Amino acid sequence: MTASVLSRFGTRRGFLAGCLILVALIVSGCSSRTTIEPQVFWDSIFHPSPALVNGIGLTLVISVVAQALGVILGVFAAIAKMAKFFPFRFAANIYVWFFRGTPLLVQLMFFYYGFPAAGIFKWPAVVVGPVAILPEVLAGIVILGINEGAYMAEIVRAGILSVDPGQTEASKSLGMTYGQTMSRIVLPQAARVIIPPLGNEFNNMLKTTSLLTVVSVLELYNTTSVAAGHSYRFFELFGAAAIWYLAMTTIWGVVQSWIERRFSRGSGTSQTGAAGPRNVGFAARFMSLRAPIEQ
């Protein structure tokens, strides 16, 4: 609602109007019985408990690792989907079909609880150097990563198809092998097409980690939920959680625009070879309307 007012009024006036409406809504909705403890909210932001810090850290780490896994799987699945060898295509298609066709929540329950319950596979605790990874965290990362790979496969495939076939021919004619052609010529150019939707995927990933609460990973959502269950401060604690998620996605937005600029080398006409919204500040980009890519 505030969004529509915003876009109608334009920039500053719209923002002001939006704030006023928000305040009015809160005030009118608040009866004398309202009990908001602002201190709980501010504390969760400026003095987060060790558990909360841990949860935020876990959300970040799981997102990054799962996304990385997803990208790697996606590249392989995309290449397999375009392979001449039928079994590769078949396997890749089955993979994408299954993981895009079932809810992540079902996949989590099935692989984390279902597999051990059936005695097929038990998620182990893994020690990597000084860090011990709990079984549920490992399962969370792996399942999120595999799920993400299925979506990335289509994104990567679209990216590869967007590269002029002449590029492959030029590369082949120089004696480069398929692997060299892919890694040195095709994928770097496909990256320009892949990265904007990849940014969306990672933004989603940051938020989707909250589903790991069903396998009892103590990430940001679960930590907040536990704390709220104790104190009944749902408004303040989940308000703060929203701010934390926003902080992460916003910082990612900045990082993403930086990455996009890096990967547009050679595609524009500027003398440095960089293209894209180079001189456009983040704020301006933030205000610009961008159609989100839905999953």
Next chain:
Amino acid sequence: MTISIDHDLLGAIGGVPRPDVDVVVDARDVNKWFGRLHVLKGVSLQVKRQETVVVIGPSGSGKTTFIRCVNHLEKIQSGRIFVNGHLIGYREAPAGRRMLPIVGRRSGPAGAMKLVEDKEKNIAQQRQEIGMVFQRFNLFPHMTALENIIEAPLQVRSMARDDAVVMGRALLERVGLAAKEKVYPNQLSGGQQQRVAIARALAMKPALMLFDEPTSALDPEMIGEVLEVMKELAREGMTMIVVSHEMGFAREVANRVVMMDDGVVVEEGTPDQIFSAPTQERTKAFLSKIL
């Protein structure tokens, strides 16, 4: 490249040119179909070392398809193409032996031996000896001019970076673009891009250069600079097959002109013969339209 090499051993994998072979390209009765369309109907052509052959003919005559077959960018269904004595893209296998249905596609009418597509790695190795210049340049847009040139020597020949850079700069100098080393392709004119593309192909020190209508995508005022580089190459003794509509270039540089139409070689001869006294009606008709 002057160190002594066991040619028989390397010959088996299709690398390294063999100076003892005087015929660089030997195409014998090449047939190619695109689906049902018979685009090459028994094309045979020999190109000797240091020779420049210009292939002319109306569009759709199969001339571009033919030179793409020479470095196996296109598959052929029958016939043989040898470059430096190596069968390109295929190995011979006894006919009659059936491959797995998934792997062995129908390989056309076969004699006693049939063609089986070679391993991707071997084909890549063969292509190192064959430079190709495309109509639309196909420079790598994410790399600078110099990076475009040194990419294959670095990746394929595992050349030391410093040596590659020295060689790349020399090549850029040779095509008159020494100042454009750090420039990306999209900041170069068409003519400049094509010259970088030629330098890129030369960086692999090929025994043969294929030019696929190298000036057709260029503005008229840029054609000259590209042809100039090609003339220079021909003078230096590069073996070249050029598909082109530049009759002036053919007249001046070609040792031999080959006229193709409808998938066959209609006529071949010296430029004088072809342009002044063509023997075939189809050649006459084509030249009357184009000159």
